[in-house]
Amino acid sequence: MxxxxxxxxxxxxxxxxxxxxxxxxxxxxxxxxxxxxxxxxxxxxxxxxxxxxxxxxxxxxxxxxxxxxxxxxxxxxxxxxxxxxxxxxxxxxxxxxxxxxxxxxxxxxxxxxxxxxxxxxxxxxxxxxxxxxxxxxxxxxxxxxxxxxxxxxxxxxxxxxxxxxxxxxxxxxxxxxxxxFSPPPPDELSPWLQQRRGIGSGEARLLSTLAMGKIGIAAEADAAELKLERDRILAALSKEQLEDLAELFSRPDELADSQEQLYKTLDTIEIWLRDVLIFQHTTEPSLLINRDIPDRISDWGRAVPTDYVLETLTLIHLLKRAAPRNLNHALVLETVLLKLRDAVVRESAPGS
Ligand SMILES: [Zn+2]
Structure with missing residues (x-):
């Protein structure tokens, strides 16, 4: 090497x-x-x-x-x-x-x-x-x-x-x-990835965005696998799933079985919400990270008020800052998902 x-x-x-x-x-x-x-x-x-x-x-x-x-x-x-x-x-x-x-x-x-x-x-x-x-x-x-x-x-x-x-x-x-240290932007990471991995510019760009600028991951990961992992996490954010949180909470291990997995899940949700904000406030699709699933972003962007998105982002930020290593991972995840449920299914919530 x-x-x-x-x-x-x-x-x-x-x-x-x-x-x-x-x-x-x-x-x-x-x-x-x-x-x-x-x-x-x-x-x-x-x-x-x-x-x-x-x-x-x-x-x-x-x-x-x-x-x-x-x-x-x-x-x-x-x-x-x-x-x-x-x-x-x-x-x-x-x-x-x-x-x-x-x-x-x-x-x-x-x-x-x-x-x-x-x-x-x-x-x-x-x-x-x-x-x-x-x-x-x-x-x-x-x-x-x-x-x-x-x-x-x-x-x-x-x-x-x-x-x-x-x-x-x-x-x-x-x-x-x-x-x-900050994650390098995709336009810095992509050319490096192209050269290092011998891949085309499109794939390098997708990899660098899916890896969220994490060079160590982008250098090794398979784009298809990163996509699958992201989709698995985002599946928890569907309206159907958020309406049935008890079912999701019964198997928290899939999204929060370790500190590393919990942070991966929180990072993915953060990037997702960031995309929703970008949809709500710009007309520039090139700024989106999850640009391969624009329809899902626009669905959320239209349905969820900006205030809820910002509040959830703040909550994730606070939890990440406060989370000691021995924190109950499932509990952190539940807190975030409850917040998201309020955002997504609030119209149908009784008394609201
Ligand atoms: Zn030397």
């Missing part, structure tokens, strides 16, 4: 790349970063590219061919030196990774990090710690980690990566330099 973690190969995230290359170029790398933004849009890959670029032997010695002869210090990894290859394969002795063990990052993992960070780097001048899904730290781990963050050794940089920064302690957030 060719190297993936290079700034120039990562689609989108121009702002993050600019901030990080400026930090490397100016020799002002922070002790702690918070990479936050939706899941699977390239935060981890960008972190890896950052570390790789900072550590690249040929970049540091000014012999990287990518910027050769320009007179400027190169700000890209060479992808060929032993350092680059070691970072890419996860075997660099100065680069450490922390990931949830099961669903949590536990105190033992933080103690290991604290043990490792105390020692000077083995090869370069800095040790790197990439903490993926940092919001998964349990309270004990988070409190212990805070001590490291309060007094990080000079030779260290911690990169916290999360799709749910609101789940981190405010005292953790305030000690990190925040770098925000």
């Amino acid at each position: 060719p190297p993936e973690a290079s700034f120039e190969k990562i689609v989108g995230h121009a702002h993050a790349k600019a901030v990080l290359t400026a930090a490397i170029g100016g020799g002002r790398i922070a002790h702690a970063y918070l990479f936050h933004g939706e899941a699977r849009i390239g935060k981890f890959l960008t972190a890896l590219a950052f570390v790789k670029t900072a550590l690249c032997d040929r970049r540091k010695s000014g012999t990287s061919s990518a910027f050769g002869g320009s007179g400027r210090p190169p700000l890209t990894a060479c992808d060929q030196c032993s350092s680059c290859r070691a970072v890419e394969s996860g075997s660099h002795p100065d680069v450490h990774f922390v990931r949830p063990d099961g669903t949590q990052i536990k105190i033992g993992q933080i103690r290991e990090l604290q043990n490792a960070i105390a020692y000077k780097p083995l090869i370069g001048s800095r040790k790197w710690f990439l903490i993926d899904d940092a919001d998964a730290m349990n309270p004990e781990a988070a409190n212990s980690f805070l001590k490291t963050l309060e007094e990080p050794p000079d030779h260290s940089t911690l990169i916290l990566i999360t799709a749910r920064p609101q789940a981190l302690l405010p005292t953790v957030l305030s000690r990190c330099q925040a770098v925000r």
Whole structure:
């Protein structure tokens, strides 16, 4: 597999790349970063590219061919030196990774990090710690980690990566330099997908919209499967189904059997409601995400008042923000579906 973690190969995230290359170029790398933004849009890959670029032997010695002869210090990894290859394969002795063990990052993992960070780097001048899904730290781990963050050794940089920064302690957030990641728009993602997957522009566009800008999904998923998954979720939003919620609630597992599935369901509903709003307020079908099913969007757009759509979007937003990891998934889904039922079948509701 060719190297993936290079700034120039990562689609989108121009702002993050600019901030990080400026930090490397100016020799002002922070002790702690918070990479936050939706899941699977390239935060981890960008972190890896950052570390790789900072550590690249040929970049540091000014012999990287990518910027050769320009007179400027190169700000890209060479992808060929032993350092680059070691970072890419996860075997660099100065680069450490922390990931949830099961669903949590536990105190033992933080103690290991604290043990490792105390020692000077083995090869370069800095040790790197990439903490993926940092919001998964349990309270004990988070409190212990805070001590490291309060007094990080000079030779260290911690990169916290999360799709749910609101789940981190405010005292953790305030000690990190925040770098925000947003899903790249379809017109940036589509050409990349065409090239990477060898597909036509139409299919690439459909894939990038169905994947909602989530590069990690668009890179691997099958468009037909994504469509099936979306249709399965949207089936729950039909008038017949919303009128018979008891039947749907009797099998919540299909839409909310895990945190991941619940978020997928909520994301799909959010995009759907966004399309309904676009239908109601513009005459521009190219702005629609679910543009392959315009009739269903227009049915909703005509039947459901904008106020209900906005209220439901706010509710989903709040639930996503508030949802701790152990929240009852089925209950969150039920709350949203009840709201949608009020919106769709309100005329027939008694007393309204
Ligand atoms: Zn290199």
